[in-house]
Amino acid sequence: MRAALANSQRLRVVRLTTIAPRPSIGVTPSACLHHDCYEGRFPMSESVALNEQYELHVNGEVRPVRDSWLGESLLYVLRERLGLLGSKGACEQGECGSCSVLVDDELVCSCLVLAASAVDQSIVTIEGVAPIGSPSDVQQAFVDAGAVQCGFCTPGLIMATHALLERIADPTEFEIREELSGNVCRCTGYGRIIEAVQRVAVSRRDSGQS
Structure with missing residues (x-):
């Protein structure tokens, strides 16, 4: 009986470890981390730092951001303040790529960028790729x-x-x-x-x- 139980447990372990195929793409830092675009890339202007309010250029529109904490990420502001829910929050560490947006045509992880530091730059999210009903x-x-x-x-x-x-x-x-x-x-x-x-x-x- 013990031998049969041990064999059953071993079989269960094998099944659990082999049921899902290994992804054909290795998990490495997201493509938005391939560029040295974070260090000094998004400096915060003095006026923004003093006033705690700013405007973002998102998908061709000027979107005001008011009463915000200057430590909020671009991902947070896009989703929670501007209602653009296409960019997803998952790892919050720039490793999964689910929050990828374009800033001045450069792919970035929006979870790693302070929203207030993206002032005067062109931001494109998934909502801005193509008009509704006309997919790219x-x-x-x-x-x-x-x-x-x-x-x-x-x-x-x-x-x-x-x-x-x-x-x-x-x-x-x-x-x-x-x-x-x-x-x-x-x-x-x-x-x-x-x-x-x-x-x-x-x-x-x-x-x-x-």
């Missing part, structure tokens, strides 16, 4: 390739993909994996995510956009 080619490719599962990681991945294709018009599979390696997908649907990026690259190349 990247967004459409994610749908067509079946790359959207639970959807939590999708906004960050789409922002990272836009940034990737601006830098590398026709990336290899290795380059796609490398550039998106820090955007963690808990559903482990990496194969279709890569396919979505490849679809956009091919479409743009065939249409002469790249």
